Amino acid sequence: MFVLEYKLRGKPSQYQAIDEAIRTVQFVRNKCLRYWEENQSVGQKDIYRYTTQLRDEYPFVKELNSTACQQACERIWTAILRFYNNCKRKIAGKKGYPKYSKRTHSVEFKKSGWKLNRDAKKITFSDGKNIGELKLIGSRDLFYFQEWQIQRVRIVKRAEGYYCQLMLKLDVRDITPQLEPTQQCVGLDMGLKYLYVDSNGNTVEPPKYYRKAEKHLNKLNKRKSKKFKKGNRQSNNYKKASRKYAKGHLKVSRQREEFAKKLALRLIRSNDLIAYVGEACTKCIDLKVKNLVRNQKLAKSINDAGWSQFRKWIEYFGIKYGRLTIAVNPAYTSQECFNCGRLIQKSLSVRTHVCWCGYVEDRDKMAALNILKKATIGHIGSWSLDLNAWGDLSSILVGRNTCQDNLSQ
Template sequence: MLVYEMKLEGEKVQYEKLDEAIRTGRFVRNSIIKAWIDGQVKSRSDAYKYCKILADNINFPWAKKLNSMARQAHAERAWAAIERFYKNCKAKVPGKKAVRPRDDGSRKGTRTKRGYPKFKKYQVRASVEYKTSGWKLSEDRRYLTLTDKFEVGTFKLWGSRNLHYYQLKQIKRVRIIRRHDGYYAQFLIDHIREEKKELTGKQTGLDVGLNHFYTNSEGNQVDNPRFFRKDERQIKKLQKRLSGTKKGSKNRIKARNRLGREGAGADAGSAHRAPSHLKVSRRRNDWACKEAQHVIESNDLVAIENLKVRNMVKNHHLAKSINDAAWYKFREWLEYFGSIYGVPVIAVEPFNTSQNCSNCGKKVSKTLSTRTHKCPHCGYEADRDENAAINILQSALKQLSTTPGRGESNISGETGLCLDGETQTDKPTRRKRKSG
């Protein structure tokens, strides 16, 4: 499954109607969650049937405007959240507890595990999803028309991706996404991407860190780009301006959009374009994507640590730096390109990978500030991260040789990136505006 993303160009009235469609999709999802809490929805088929109930309800005339298959798509989102909650309960996932209402409406007693479905609130980044109906592409594949009862109209598609390579029946879903800098269309295409790669005879282990983004088992290090840290000072200025505005005012809306997207410079009339959260996240994702592809193309096997980033960011002293490093995003791209090029990506448990000696295997305790590994048993000396990377690679090879079945199950063959719109995203080609 591929995801091609292109930017939508339309009129202000069309964008307002898109907002209404997005708001309706959120309403359908929240209504199904509420019906599940009340016991009216107990299965996926019940969720589909409840969409028809919402459309026929005279109290919700806007629900019928949304395409029927789009309502089903948002019902699937709601049921996916419910299934995830059931899965966490069955697996006894530890974490913050949440109170679940009883059948009589009271909230006393019953407590559930992490992941209890929540109602979606308004967010700038939101989307509405269509399946095989409710949209239409022009013959030249450069214009997209939404055909439901919101009467949104036709948008011009901006991007370098060519949809002519695929049949219309291969486009399984169209997702309209609202971001701080505009509206985008994602096309989910039923196509398996495969790339040929010559064997290099190299195997590598990667140890990610904060001083260096990663160190491989050969001792090569890649610097941490620290995108957020570099622009943090300017972003804080925009956050301060936002906090100084009145809630509900137009100035607050402008300040929020400027913080979320790329806006004007800090000083009036300045040609400098201020950084933003959206710009930083795009730069970080693009860098992680290119670096992961380079690693996959250069090796026949890649070993990484199975880090629980969600637990690691609980350390408030390192949370900002860990999030800025984007370790999990880097792993996602490694797994994605590994499946495309046929390169095994093996995740091993991070147990004493930094403490054990890669030469003799004995444990050498060291603090986080100790950056050089010196083994008193065999005299081996190396950089701390390089020693850990070698241990990671050795653990992966041992995992494959001792338990082949289990090792193959940890080789990343498929990834859910395409469902989140992270693969093959396209930077829009925009027309240059004349400076006035």
């Protein structure tokens, strides 16, 4: 899927109608979850039938477009299916039991309920919620694709406004020029002191956007907390303070995302192959940032570094521009000597690798060299990736057989 995003401009009454549609989606999702919990042997078709029953029972649900109700049903069924698969695979820890939604921020339409005016750059939503016609604000031209290529339309609510996402069925390679081979490859070792150290010895420091904005965000949070009244309906002043606090966090997340995007694009343009760290699990290799942030002393720094965003954009641009990206098991990459292969045990405080064979190198650079070595040994030849599978299979996983159904969950 190729996603185009535009900001929506409309009247306050239209924004209220969007909020009502989002609340209805949340209501349908939670009712479907309750129906699944209270009845045995409930399948996807049963939940679809229950959605139709809700439309007959509640007038405000019937006002919402039928495809938007179906999409709310699909959301909860995806969560249920993920829970079933985790139980079958007997993964350690929590299995991801479906939870009731408290903060839904989007409503999604399929092929009906909307009409696009490409000449005036406007979109009209025609269901019973009376959202009406909204202006699309954005630089992307609406005429470079056909209207039948739009698979879904999503309205997203964020801290500073409402956005419309057009999801297109396109092959990005058809509209993106392929890059010329550079005859270069690189290995990346990610960390906290440096965002990454590559196999050539180049380093990039993390931008630390959250650390820089933390003092201002804490001040906004204190202002919001002072206006909070427990047990009572919150005032408009509290809602304004809450929006300012949310906008501050949104700005930080966007800064981090843009930095990761530019850095990943620069690497993709200058290298034919990029190898980066992943973590070995039972069925596949993946970077378990979620487990790493359980360390209370490092959680804030790990989240602020943006490893997941950086990897995501490396994988996306790699497939988009025809480059090869490989996830490598990082086990012993900082302990194993790149020259002779001997394991030299050292603590985290030791930043220089010194081996009996006489090889001396910076610890992080040697780890990057080992990552590149693991990625290239035994993988000589041409590789082909399917761009339409990005999101299901976004990287080549070294040393494992790819499990498509596991990655798609």
